[in-house]
Amino acid sequence: MAVKAMYDYDWPSRSAAEFYGDDQLVHVWFRGNVFFVSAQTFRFPKAMPFGELVGLCKGFFAADPDFVPDAMDSANWKVDGQPITPDLDRSLEENGVGHKSLVEFTL
Amino acid sequence: MTVPAQKPVRKLSMKQRYSALTHDLDWTPTYVTEEQVFPHTTFEGIKVHDWSKWDDPFRLTVEAYNKYQAEKDRRLYAVLDGFAQSQGQLGLTDARYMNAMKIFLQGIPIHEYDAHRNFAYLARYANGPGARFAALCQSLDELRHAQTEIHTLSHYNKHFDGMHDWHKWSDRVWYLSVPKSFFEDALTAGPFEWLIAIGFSFEYLLTNLLFVPFMSGAAFNGDLPTMTFGFSAQSDESRHMTLGLEAIKFMLEQDEDNLPIVQDWLDKWFWRGYRLISLVAGMMDYMLPKRVMSWKEAFELYFEEQMLGGLFKDLEYYGIKPPRHVDWAIGEKEILSHQVYWILYQYSHAAAFSTTIPDAEDQAWLEQAYPETWPVYRDTVWNKAQRVMDEGGRYFNPGLPQLCTVCQIPMGFTEPGDPLTQCQRQSVYEGERYDFCSDGCQWIFDREPVKYRQSWLPVHQIFQGNCGGPTLPDVAAWYGLQPGDGAEYLGSPDHQNWLAWHGQAPQEG
Ligand SMILES: [Fe+2]
Ligand SMILES: [Fe+2]
């Protein structure tokens, strides 16, 4: 529905991809662990290898004292709801991760 | 020539005076069209045939209004003076209580001022004199609320952290974007939508859930000034509720084509308002040293019983249905406060209030108030947070949360019936993805995507480099936070001072 206004109402997004240059926002969701109260938002280069994201997660989620970093190596992944087997050497973009995509994993 | 004997001057009755000094001052323009004088009341699609049908049951004149309000102000300021002279802050239940008032000061007075502005606008731009005059009174009330709230709480700023820069914070700090975006959403709508958003949904539907917890919380915790302010605002609030109800009935009675528009706004603003006051849920159940009632009890009494059971039965006559997504809200009543406080707990290092793990007494209260759901959160998150404390740490989330595009709250709300799986909703509009915490927020976005894609989401703005820099200290400096404003309560300056004032040894910080 168009916004009812006294003029042609059209304003751009304040979160558009163009604001982030070669980077993009990525939401990473540790499904099933509410110690992290919500998914986390990061700013990552589009060209960053997926494996680097896995490495960063190993450090980040260690804020949970029960987290076992190595378990990440056998995590199940989804991107925007679709199960994927990430290619760790290829970029986020090549693994289907776009601006504000939801990257979700379960252990 | 004889002069006829003059009749003795008869005083006008209240009702006649009201008419003479308000409605009778109105005139019909002849040099310009009505549309030129009141250009903003048609574009929303609301049809009005007879503005004189707008009833204003209070029949106040400016003179009477000023007299009542001056008297109330005198009483309030006498209490404030007495409290300051007797060092009343020492008689609070605990310094922890102040966290509730910090959130109140940071999140409310500035938007009372917004309400003042928009009702002043309605006092000029509504076509009918009844509506204009009621809006004028409310505009003055809201200005007075902003001023008296700030004045009331200013005493505490001399003794506690987290109160010094509320004005700047309300523009910048992440959780304060929640009320800010709510009010700016309403301010940028048309006059009729504003009346449904603020006049009806906020001031009528949800007002008891917002004000009663704060004001009775104040009474229970030794905060005489805030309690007195609450009483002083109460008679205003009953006028505001009446205006809200009059507004919705007026629209519905004027033309049956108005019904679907009004229902849509009601659906939207119920959910917007409900998400906003989830902050109150967290405050009620976790931040008051002495509780009044639980969020769940308040929701059942003030919303389910009084609104769904009472008000909506009356509105049925006009064809109005209970708000869309109301079942989702009912389904959350036993989990909402736990989830909100868990958000606040893990991000309070970037906030102007402090949090702490519920102590043994708090936990006993939570267990009896929420026998089904408290144990779930105790076992999954609080016991672990306690373990981190016991090992000399303090759990703060090391990153930034995914935010809902509409309510702007970190997406920590869960799927209906599943208290441990966060809800994820996404919409794609013109090739861009947007995230939502719930069906309610997603529905609001999908109605008006061009409005909400402009959301100034604090997390996205930090990542764009608009908030002082990329690190937490950069952002905290840009927010204007000082050490002691946020983080953990135990060992904080407020806590240390409190112990010292009461002759107890300070704890290890
Ligand atoms: Fe107010
Ligand atoms: Fe009000």
Ligand SMILES: [Zn+2]
């Ligand atoms: Zn939301």
